Amino acid sequence: MSKGRILVVEDEAIVALDIQARLLRLGFEVAGHAATGAEALRLAETCRPDLVLMDVLLGGPLDGIDTARELVLRRRLPVVYLTAASDAATLERAKETSPLGYLPKPFEDHELSVAIEMALVKFEAETRLKQSERLLSTTLGSLAEAVISTDKNGHVTYLNASAVELLCISASRAIGRHWSELFSILDEASHEPVEGLEELCVPHGAAQQCEDMILRTPAGRETPVALSVSPLYAPDRTNGREGLHGRVLVVRSMALRKRAEADLRNSMAALRTTFRQTVRALASMAEKRDPYTAGHQQRVARLACAIGRGMGLSQDALEGLEMAGTLHDVGKVYVPAEILSKPARLSHLEMGIMKSHPEVGFEILHEVNFPWPVARAVLEHHERLDGSGYPGGLKGPDICLEARILAVADVVEAMSSHRPYRAAMGLDLALAEIRSNRGLLYDAQAVDLCLELMLGGFVFDEPAPACSAATTSEEIA
Structure with a gap:
């Protein structure tokens, strides 16, 4: 196989023939021979050599150096100069064409x-290196991230x-x-400036993302950004x-993401x-059928939230508790209005219908995909720790925490308020009821917190933020 196609540019015919013969003996292929610069430029286009052996002192308007300069510009061909001239001026001119040999x-x-x-x-x-540089330059230029490189002094x-x-x-x-x-x-x-890129750098070979x-x-x-700074290491000469x-500093603009996050919040x-408005509308629908207890669900929800907050429930859990309290009697839509507003004690049959409202409420709500156990709390809010409650006769820890809190709040509010069949029994009797059955019927911690709240001046109808009012956009995120 040929070691390469060589174009010989030499104006002395005998020397040119000698060089071509040598090249053939050495295993190279002679792509052509030119005696002038113009002929060399023409042959370079047609013969497509791998390298040019160029005599510096050519006759004609173009000498070897001028011809080499044109070859490099037109086809970027490698040139090796052949000459007997070694004066300083010639060598300086030759260097300008970046020859690969002399x-x-x-x-x-x-x-x-x-x-x-x-x-x-x-x-x-050199060709591979230039291709890699072009590829790297194209890649970096097409990145959406900003890429900034500096020397060791930060320029x-x-x-x-x-x-x-x-x-x-x-x-x-910018450069320099x-x-x-x-x-x-x-x-x-903090909005405080970072003094130097070195503060964002980490040990050799790693990059820190901020x-x-x-x-x-x-x-x-x-501009809000995420960035990383990578140190570059090289041998010291x-x-x-x-x-x-x-x-190398890589900066990604976060402006679009920040706007998207704000829109999402x-x-x-x-x-x-x-x-929340839908939940209140649903609760209001149930209360429209029972005007005598209007506001009961909201008042129970408010007291339940206050108890839950004292128990250390998270803001998210408090919001779920408020939803359950607001809807705990929604099942009363199934109870006939004449039973709800009957100004006398209910018969055994009527009481059975009234006691069905937790199950009806559960049937209404269990298909709703609440992020909290709202339907279960509604179903169990009349259960009691000793199993004497309804509808399931559940005991102790089998009753969910939200239902145990609602049970205390519901009893206190109901006994403190008027009903069609009786006047309000008063707060003292309501508190006596939960105190005497603390740990027996009602959750002990919920009772203690309720007593503390009521004795501390808690008012059912006092305007106050709802459980979820403290939920900020940041907490939503």
Whole structure:
């Protein structure tokens, strides 16, 4: 196989024939021979050689150096000069064309072979390197993230297109300037500036990701960003040891994500408001049929929330408790209005119908996908610790916590309020009821907190934030 196709550019015919013969003996293929610069340019286009052996001193308007310059510009061909000229001026001109070899005449076959093979290897390596650089440049230029590199002293050496857009400055104006002249990094929480990129760097070979940062330009434009800073290490020419060569800062704008998060929080807040309004409308529907106990569910919900808060329930659990309290008697829509408003004691049959309201409420609510056990709390709010309650006769821990809290709040509010068949029994009797049955019928902790609240001046109808009113947009997120 041929070691490579060589174009010989030599104006002395005998020398040219000798070189071609040598090349053939050394295993190379002669792509052609040219005696002038113009002919060399034409043959380079048609013969497509791998390398050009160029005599420096050619006759005609183009000498060897001018011809080599054109070859490099047009086809980026590797050139090895062949010449007897060694004066300083000629050598300086030749260097401008970045030749891959310089072989003085006369030369031996092995010198010619080594010069050509070394030139081809070097040219191939340089070609691969340039291809890699182009690929890297294209990749970095197409990234949505801003990429900024600096030297070890913090002076900018590279910006991609996204960095130019983010910083609102051209690459030519930015390169060579210290990064702190182009932007500053602030901590989002404290809004305090980070003094140096080294503060964001971590040990050799790693990169630190910072999510909640702000990039500020000298014009005062602020952009929420996530960024990482990676140190670059390279051997030190003076001692050969590896040292810090520079840093690469990758910045991702978080403005769109922040706006999306804000929109989501607003949507969630609006959805929760609609959800709560729907729950209140459902509760109001049940109370319309029983005007004598209007407001009972809301008052029970308020007291239950106060008890739950004292028990250390989370804000989310308190919201679920409020929902359960607001809906705990929704099953009374099944009870005839004449039973609900009967101004006398209920018969055994009528009481049986009245006692069905927890199960009816459960049937209404269990298909609703609440994030809390609302339907179960409604079903169990008349259960008692000793198993004497209804509808399931559950005991102790088998009754969910929300239902145990509602049971205490429901009894206290019901006994304190008027009913069609009796006048209000008063708060004292209501508190005596839960106190005497503390741990027997009613949850002991719920009773203790209820007594503390009522003796502390708790008022059912006093305007106060609902359980979920403290839920902020941040908590929703």
